[in-house]
Amino acid sequence: MPLLLSYKDKTAIEAGCDEAGRGCLAGPVFAAAVILSPDFTHLLIQDSKKLTETQRNEARKVVEAEALAWAVASVSPEEIDRINILQASFLAMHRAIEQLAVLPTSLLIDGNRFKSFNNITHHCIIKGDSKYASIAAASILAKTHRDEYMMQIAKAYPQYDWTNNKGYPTKNHRESIKIHGMTPHHRRSFRLFPEYVQGELF
Numbered sequence: 650m651p652l653l654l655s656y657k658d659k660t661a662i663e664a665g666c667d668e669a670g671r672g673c674l675a676g677p678v679f680a681a682a683v684i685l686s687p688d689f690t691h692l693l694i695q696d697s698k699k700l701t702e703t704q705r706n707e708a709r710k711v712v713e714a715e716a717l718a719w720a721v722a723s724v725s726p727e728e729i730d731r732i733n734i735l736q737a738s739f740l741a742m743h744r745a746i747e748q749l750a751v752l753p754t755s756l757l758i759d760g761n762r763f764k765s766f767n768n769i770t771h772h773c774i775i776k777g778d779s780k781y782a783s784i785a786a787a788s789i790l791a792k793t794h795r796d797e798y799m800m801q802i803a804k805a806y807p808q809y810d811w812t813n814n815k816g817y818p819t820k821n822h823r824e825s826i827k828i829h830g831m832t833p834h835h836r837r838s839f840r841l842f843p844e845y846v847q848g849e850l851f
Contacts, residue, residue, distance in 0.1 A: 650695050653782040656687045657757055657772060664718075664753035665783025666742045666763075669697070669791035671734055674826070675809070675816035675835045676799050677723035678734065680741035681790035684718040684751050685783045691715075696778040697788040702796075709793045712786040719786070720748035721794045730838040739764040745787075759784045806832055 656663055668680040693700070693708040700708060712719060722744030724737040732740070743766045746756065756763070756771035759778050763771050777784040796815055803811035809825045809832070816822070816834075818841075826841050835841070 650692055650699070652690050652692065653694060653785055654780060655685065655689050655782050657774075657781065658755060659687050661755035661770075662751065662753045663755045663757055663783055664746060664749060665757045665759075665777070665781055665785070665787045666746065667759040667778055667784055667788040667791055668738045668741055669788070669795045670816065671738055672818070673816035673836070674818050674822060674839055674841055675726070675811065675832065676795065676802070677725050678729060678737050678741050679721060679723045679791045679795035679798070680738065680745045681719065681721045681787040681794070682742065682745040682749055682753075682756075683712060683716050683783050683786040683790065684749065684753060685716055685786060689715065689782060691782070694782045694785050694789070696776075696785055697792040699779075700789070705789055705793050708786075708789045712790055716786065718749045718751035719790060720745045720750075721790050722748060723795070723798070726834055726836045729836050733838070734836075735762070736764075742766070757781050757784050759788065802834055806834070 664682045664684045666682045670678045722741050724741045729737040758773045761773050761775050763773050778788040799811045799815045808829050810821050814822045
């Protein structure tokens, strides 16, 4: 795997930001913000989607041990339903940035949209988690912290197989919702069954 770029602007204090769980039917959306030193390099720090679960967990240890600052935050299903998933993704990033022990002067955002936060300069970078180490690190933290959360709540709802699907819209997950109904962790504003208009079943 190639080494990712350590920074976009070496004169800035850059925080990479990314989210996880945007397309899920259940659970919060998580986001992370990570500040790495300009000379940071590590082969395991890649887009979280390109890593195995074992590699992600190892990479998480690296980030949490070596980052200058990092933070993870979430937005609940109730908040997602109230403000929509796009705004919830922005809010989760804002919450993570706000918790950083080091104040960033620039934000590197994975994707093409972001809502400005505290007048900090930001750069939206499509596929940024495959280009910049700080965004990749944020993707790893957001993903692993969210997966960990879903594994915990799965203990109370084993019938939804969240230990495996993590709340994503798999066939088994949708079948379980049809059989057992929704939980307090499901996003009621989402179309849980593509073949029906939301609201016809509930």
